[in-house]
Amino acid sequence: MTELLTMEGINKSFSGVKVLENVQFSLCQGEVHALMGENGAGKSTLMKILSGIYSKDAGSVRIHGTESLASSPRTAQALGVAIIHQELNMIPDLSIQENMFLGREFKWGRTGFVNWPKMRSEAKSYLQQLGMDLNSDSLVGGLSVGQQQMVEIAKALSMHAKILVLDEPTAALTKREIEKLFQLIATLKTQGVGMIYISHRMEEIFQISDRITVLRDGRYIGTRDTNVTTMDELVQMMVGREIKERFPKVDAKIGEERLRVEGLAQEGKLCDINFSVRAGEILGIAGLMGAGRSELAKALFGVGKYQGKIFVNGKPVKITSPAEGIKAGLALITEDRKGEGLVTDLSVRENLALPNLRSLSRFGFISHRSEREFVDESIKKLNVKVHHSGQGVSSLSGGNQQKVVIGKWLATQPNVLILDEPTRGVDIGAKREIYDLMNQLVQKGVAIIMISSELPEVLGMSDRVLVMKDESLENSHAKTRLRKRL
Amino acid sequence: MGKVMDKSGILQRMGPLVGLILIVFILSIINSDFMTVGNIFNVLRQVSINALIAYGMTFVILTGGIDLSVGSIIALSSAFAAGMMATGGNSWLAIGVAVLSGTLMGTINGVVIARGKVAPFIATLATMTIFRGLTLVYTEGKPITGLPDSFGMIGRGYLFQIPMPVIWMLVAFGVLYVILKFTSFGRHVFALGGNEEATRLSGINTNRVKILVYSMSGLMASLSGIILTSRLNSAQPTAGASYELDAIAAVVLGGTSLTGGKGWIVGTLIGAMIIGILDNGLNLLNVSSFYQQVVKGGVILLAVLLDRSKGK
Numbered sequence: 001m002t003e004l005l006t007m008e009g010i011n012k013s014f015s016g017v018k019v020l021e022n023v024q025f026s027l028c029q030g031e032v033h034a035l036m037g038e039n040g041a042g043k044s045t046l047m048k049i050l051s052g053i054y055s056k057d058a059g060s061v062r063i064h065g066t067e068s069l070a071s072s073p074r075t076a077q078a079l080g081v082a083i084i085h086q087e088l089n090m091i092p093d094l095s096i097q098e099n100m101f102l103g104r105e106f107k108w109g110r111t112g113f114v115n116w117p118k119m120r121s122e123a124k125s126y127l128q129q130l131g132m133d134l135n136s137d138s139l140v141g142g143l144s145v146g147q148q149q150m151v152e153i154a155k156a157l158s159m160h161a162k163i164l165v166l167d168e169p170t171a172a173l174t175k176r177e178i179e180k181l182f183q184l185i186a187t188l189k190t191q192g193v194g195m196i197y198i199s200h201r202m203e204e205i206f207q208i209s210d211r212i213t214v215l216r217d218g219r220y221i222g223t224r225d226t227n228v229t230t231m232d233e234l235v236q237m238m239v240g241r242e243i244k245e246r247f248p249k250v251d252a253k254i255g256e257e258r259l260r261v262e263g264l265a266q267e268g269k270l271c272d273i274n275f276s277v278r279a280g281e282i283l284g285i286a287g288l289m290g291a292g293r294s295e296l297a298k299a300l301f302g303v304g305k306y307q308g309k310i311f312v313n314g315k316p317v318k319i320t321s322p323a324e325g326i327k328a329g330l331a332l333i334t335e336d337r338k339g340e341g342l343v344t345d346l347s348v349r350e351n352l353a354l355p356n357l358r359s360l361s362r363f364g365f366i367s368h369r370s371e372r373e374f375v376d377e378s379i380k381k382l383n384v385k386v387h388h389s390g391q392g393v394s395s396l397s398g399g400n401q402q403k404v405v406i407g408k409w410l411a412t413q414p415n416v417l418i419l420d421e422p423t424r425g426v427d428i429g430a431k432r433e434i435y436d437l438m439n440q441l442v443q444k445g446v447a448i449i450m451i452s453s454e455l456p457e458v459l460g461m462s463d464r465v466l467v468m469k470d471e472s473l474e475n476s477h478a479k480t481r482l483r484k485r486l
Numbered sequence: 487m488g489k490v491m492d493k494s495g496i497l498q499r500m501g502p503l504v505g506l507i508l509i510v511f512i513l514s515i516i517n518s519d520f521m522t523v524g525n526i527f528n529v530l531r532q533v534s535i536n537a538l539i540a541y542g543m544t545f546v547i548l549t550g551g552i553d554l555s556v557g558s559i560i561a562l563s564s565a566f567a568a569g570m571m572a573t574g575g576n577s578w579l580a581i582g583v584a585v586l587s588g589t590l591m592g593t594i595n596g597v598v599i600a601r602g603k604v605a606p607f608i609a610t611l612a613t614m615t616i617f618r619g620l621t622l623v624y625t626e627g628k629p630i631t632g633l634p635d636s637f638g639m640i641g642r643g644y645l646f647q648i649p650m651p652v653i654w655m656l657v658a659f660g661v662l663y664v665i666l667k668f669t670s671f672g673r674h675v676f677a678l679g680g681n682e683e684a685t686r687l688s689g690i691n692t693n694r695v696k697i698l699v700y701s702m703s704g705l706m707a708s709l710s711g712i713i714l715t716s717r718l719n720s721a722q723p724t725a726g727a728s729y730e731l732d733a734i735a736a737v738v739l740g741g742t743s744l745t746g747g748k749g750w751i752v753g754t755l756i757g758a759m760i761i762g763i764l765d766n767g768l769n770l771l772n773v774s775s776f777y778q779q780v781v782k783g784g785v786i787l788l789a790v791l792l793d794r795s796k797g798k
Contacts, residue, residue, distance in 0.1 A: 301687070326689040340687055343680035345747040354677055355688040357670035364669045408688070 002029050003065070004194040005050075005163055010059035012045055017397075019045050023059075023220045025213055027163060027194040032185060034197045034205045034226070037215035037238055038454055043198055046215070047165050050196075051083050052076035063163070082156035083165040088148050092141025097123035099140050100155045126154040130184055146177030153184065157193075164188065165196045170204060182208055200453065202231050214238055239456045247460025248432070250439040254463070255279035257314060258447035259330075259416045261300070264308035269295040273308070275466055277416065279445040282438060284462030286455060293451045293468050294335050297418045301325040301332040313415065326355065331414035333405055335421040335451070341405040342393050349375045349389040351404055356411045378407040383433060399430025406437065417441060420451045435461060502740050502756045505789060509760060513767040520770055527649050531717075533762035534651035535710050537755055539729055540736035541662050542592075542706030544754045545699040547737050548666075550679045550746025551606035553703045555595060556733060558617035560711035560726030563588035565621050567712065568630040568721030577637045584708045591617060592704020596697030614730070621723050630721040641716025651713045655755075658709065663751055675699060679746025735786050736761055760785070 005027040012020040020042045027033050035043050048054045050061060052070035061068040063079050070076035073083075090099050097119045098105075106118040123136035132150050140148055149169060156164055166185075170178045185195060185208055197209055205212060206226060214221040214237040221237045260276035270292050277283040287293050299306045302319040310317055317328045325332065334340040342351050352375050353360055360371045375389045382403040386396065393404055402422065409417065419438075423431045438448055438461065452458050458465055514521040539556050546553045567584035571577055591613070598609045643650040666672040674695045677685040686692045707726075715721050739757030742749025764785060768778045 303687070321689075321691070322687050323689040323691060332687065334687060339681075340683045343677045343684050343747070345680035346676060350673065350676070353673070354685070354690070357673060361670045364671060366668060366670055366673065368668075412689075 003027070004029050004031075004063065006060075006062045006065075007046070007050065008060050010046065010049060010061070011057045012042075012049060012054065013057060018218055020049075020056075020218045023215065023218070025196075025220075027196060029162075029192045029194055030189045031211065032189065032195045032197050032209045034199065034209035034212045035215070036199075036205065036212060036234065037221075038456065041215040041238075042218040043215055044167070045218075047083060047167065047196070047198070050076070050163075050165065051081050077159055077161075080160060080162035081165070082159060082161035082163070083167060084149060084152050084156065084169060085167055088145070088152055090140045090148055090152065093139060095137050095139055096127070096134060096143075096151050097136040099151065100126070100136075100158055122158065123154075126158050127151075129157065130154055130187065144174075144177065145172045146174065146180065149173070149177075149181070150184065153188075157188075161193065163194050163196070165198070167198045168200070169197075170199065170201065178204075200455075202234070206231070216240060235456075247457065248435055248439065249282075249461050250443065251463070252280035252439070252442040252445075254281050255445060258312065259300075259449075260309075260311040260314075262309040262311075264296070264299060264306055264310070266295060266299050266304055266306045269304075270299060270306070277447040277449055279415075279447050280442045281464065282442055282448045282450055282462045284458035284465040285449060285451045285468055286453075286458045286465055287468030294420050296468070297332055297334070297420045297449070297451060300418060301330055326412055326414075329413075329415035330418065331409035331412055331416070332418045333409060333420060333422060335424065337398070337401055337405060337424075342401060344392075344394040346393060347390045348379070348384070348386050348393050348396070348404055351393045352378050352389075352408045352411075355408055359411075374411060378411065381410075382407045382437070397430075399426040399433075402426050402430065402434065406434065410441075414446065416447045416449065418449045418451070421453065422450060423452070423454070423457060501792065502753050502760065502789070505739075506756050506760050506763070509763055509767070513763065513770070517767070517770045520767060525766070525770075527652065529759075529762050529766045530652045530655070531649045532766065533758050534655035535714050536729065536732045536736060536761065537655045537758040538658055538706050538710035538713070539703075539733040540740075540754045540758050541658060541751060542699075542703035543730075543733045543737050544740075544742055544749065544751050545662075545666070545675055546606070546703045547734070547742055547744060548675050548679045548746055548749050549696060549699050550682075551599065551696070551699070552610065552734070552744075553592075553595065553700060554607065554610040554730050555591070555614040555617055556703060556707040556710075557726035557729040558614045558621065559588050559591045559704050559707040560714060560729060561621040561721075561723060562591065562617045562624070563708035564711035564715040564721040564725060565625050565630060565723070568633060568715055569624065571634055571637060572630050572632045577634055580637075581640075581712055584712050585705060588708020588711065589701050589705040592701040592707070593697060595704065596700030599700065600693040600696040618727075625721065625723040627723055629723065631719070633715070633719055637716055638719060639716070641713045641718075651717070654709065654713060658706070659751070659755055666751055671695070671698070676747060679748075681747075732758075732761055739786060739789050760789075 003026060007023070007025040010020050010023040011018070023042065023046060025035070025046065037043050045054065049056045052072045052075055055071065063081070068079055070079055070081070091102070094102070100123050101119055106115040106122065107113060108115050120136055127134055127136060130150060130153065132154070134147065140151060143151065153164070169181060173181065188195065197205065199205055209226045211223055212226055212229060212234065213223040214234060216238060224233070255278060257276050257278050262274055264273040265271050273296060275283070285293055285296070298304065300310065300319070302321045302325040310319060312328045312330070319325045319328055319330070338344060343354070349371065353371050356374065357366060360366055360374060379386060379389060384400050384403045384407065386400070393401060396404065422434055426434065442448055450458070450462060519525060543553055543556065563584040566587050567580040570580040570583055595610055595613055598604050599606050639650065641651055645653055666675065674685065674690050677690065678692055678695050682692055711726065714725055736757035737749070737754050738744060739760055740749070740753025740755070742753060761782065764782055765778065768781060773781065
């Protein structure tokens, strides 16, 4: 088989932090090469270098044997590289053909008028090539996520892509759509397209990939042929041998029940959720993206109307707004730090104080002395690396931003702390600090609900694990059993 | 302030002040009538009406909103007050009615925007028309005159030889500066404009904050209307028309971001002064009122463009 792509000795640093170190990767014609690794392992950085979004510090990228000088997504496209992102980049109010040929519409000669018959027939031919029975006039917004993804792939083919990067393509798909996608991947293989497949789902990777490369902490760990490796070997490669050490779980004394949920439901989002969590316990909630985990967290915190019962410390509560959630002793650290966790225009100090202003002010006036004391103490306790507390929060690294988000909630002295993807986009060192903090909290009798897509983290840190699937809790697993399942 | 004061930040914030000093400097060189006590007080008296509206507008814009209805609120609330006084009502009571009705009109804006989830531009465009229409209905399209002399003090009187409107402008500035900088409400305003979702999830009642800023904007407009009515010694059905534009211009000139979350009320005062002094200077220089508009618009555009290029 001919080699389509060779990446060698790739280095990349962001503001002094090495995120890729001497990484290699290769792809042959008609091959599916899976790229694995935990969040933060460097997968997406590597792919961004391939597609020209980032420039590499050192190393070489050769496409068809010639050095790629791709400096922007556009030039990378010209070299035949296309990425199908996790979040689809389509304009919902435009038709399939308009999306497919956006910015490169067929025209009548040089008139500037769109040649609709040609657009339609071209779109149709690419859709057919992928075995898709869709009307190219229909609006993209009316398609299912799976269909939108197919359109995106058809678009890539229409640009003569030879290297296709699929970033978590199945995350938001139904079972049937996944089967369809896999058929499509098989078709593309016969057409000689090379595909880089990024996914956390082991079963899928074993089903469709030819080779698997594992990255860890920005380093190249190894490449295996899929038919000779095992899941155990891959997990070991991904998380390293020191899984115990990376997750310094301390078993705290399990006490009274802090939170109980009975028959919680939210239309179209959640369905009959039942669980409880006790003081000193870390309850892990695993499951795929889109299974309703974040919705569950938000419903508990008073976002949106819900049916069902919530008990805090044994007493029934009705939580209809975040303010009432706080009053009931809950705190939510959301998954989307920039969108929901921080006010990025404000300083570290102002962000830390935001949910605590009531206790820091008197007659509506903020006591600057108490605020300063509180903020300095939080910064010290959480080891946030800042020059001064008036610094803009957007200038901090991901890990330090996350510590600010956690810090702003700790002072509300919650009984139940809900952490949604607490270590996403956080470097290893800060991760460890966040885990230590969780340990300290449970020892003080706080109950923690930790939602995470990183299975090793869920396994390493939780006392019990629940799995969410299609809006409901599938099963409660003892940790040991789940570990075997993996 | 909401923002960090690092060195470049201070320089950036001083931009409007530097512009103001520059304009004052140039005008005092080319026209000897400009730098006289009489003229300066005259300018400040004119500025006060716009400044009061612009203070309220600053709060609104900091939350990421806009209030186009302030001009109409001025007209309707002053008409109510003038109507009362013309029929023999007590001046203080009439002022109270103006303030209450103005605040209520602002609250209506806020409720429509926060609870009805209508875009602020549309909501206040609609109420601008409604309030103006109600003014015409109430006044039957005619000015209301015959106001008591005691009421004239508010807009035409002096305290220690300082025109009263200037004092109102400075007192309101002090109060609002403190609210914005030192109260949790002020902090909520910045947070709401910076990231509404994060603010709501921090347990802050964002709807309440929104309603309050529009109420404040209505309140400030009615105060401005009282001064205007007192100075004119009558309530005009067309009073305050297009005043919202000067107020928005003052806020933007002062460096407050139209997308919310960033800004300060000191800048707004400076912005209002720039506009007022420009008007006054161009008058002194005998520039025709037609050209004055062109110059004023040009200055606003230039200031904002300069501000943008610094931000990059």
